[in-house]
Amino acid sequence: MPKFCANLAFLFTERPMPERFAAARAAGFAAVEFPSPYENVDGYADLLREHGLCMVLFNLPMGDFAAGERGFANDPQRREEFRAGVGEAVRAVRRLRCTRVNALVGIRRADLDEPTQWATVVENLRYAARRLDEAGAMLLVEPLNAIDTPGFFAATTTRALRLLDDVGVRNARLQFDCYHVQRGEGNLLATFARNVERIGHVQIADSPERHQPGTGELAYERILPAIDACGYDGWIGVEYRPLGLTEETLGWMAPFTSPA
Secondary structure, three states: OOEEEOOOOOOOOOOOOHHHHHHHHOOOOOOEEEEOOOHHHHHHHHHHHHHHHEEEEOOOOOHHHHHHHOOOOOOOOHHHHHHHHHHHHHHHHHOOOOOOEEEEOOOOOOOOOOHHHHHHHHHHHHHHHHHHHHHOEEEEEEEOOOOOOOOOOOOHHHHHHHHHHHOOOEEEEEEHHHHHHHOOOOOHHHHHHHHHHHHEEEEEOOOOOOOOOOOOOOOHHEEEEHHOOOOOOOOEEEEOOOOOOEEEEEEEEHHHHHOO
C-alpha cells in the first residue's frame, strides 16, 4: 500500500505556509516534504510536532531558484558555499528528524569543461553524503527533465546513476520523480523496476502539465500498484500543481489508502 506525503510547496498553497501543516494532517497525510526549511527550521519543527507529522524530505540549498539556479554542485568556485549549505542541511536534519536530503546538482556551466564539472559534482556529493550519514540521513540525487530545465547537469536517470556510481558511498540514492522521468525519458515502469534497489524516494504528478493524477497521460492506477509490486516501501511525495483547491483534487488517492 503506498505511503503518501504532501509536498507543501505544491499542495495547500491556498494557505500561508504555517497553515499547510494542519491542512495536510486534516486531509489524511501523516508526512510532509518541501524543498527549503532553512528560513524557519525551529518553527517548522514545532508545527511538525503540533500536528503529528513527520518530515520526509527537503533539499540542499539550491542557490537563487527564482533566477534559474537549480543547485550549484557542479561549480568549482562555489565549493565552500556548497559545504556551508551541507552544514545547514545537517542542522536541519537533526532539528526536523528528517532522513532524506535531495541534491539538485546544477545547470551546466558553458565556461567549464565536462570533466571539471563532473569531478566537482562527485566531490561535492561525496562530501554531502558523508556529512549526512553522520546525522543519520540519506543523500538523494534527482534528475530534472531537459524540457522543463534545459541544461540541467543530471537530466536523466542513467546520468544520475553514473554520478552515484562515482560518488560510491552507501547512503546516496536516486530520487525517482515520475513526472520528470516521463517527460524526459519515458519507459517509466521499466526504468523503475530496473533500478528499484537504488531508489530512495519517489515523487508523483501527472504529465505533461504536472497536475493531479487523472489529468494527463500517466495511468497511476497501474503505476502505483506496479511500484508496490517492485518491493518499494518508502514514501511517495505528492508533488503536483492542483487544478482547483487542493482538497478537491485528492480523490484519486482513495483506492490506494487504507480505511480509517
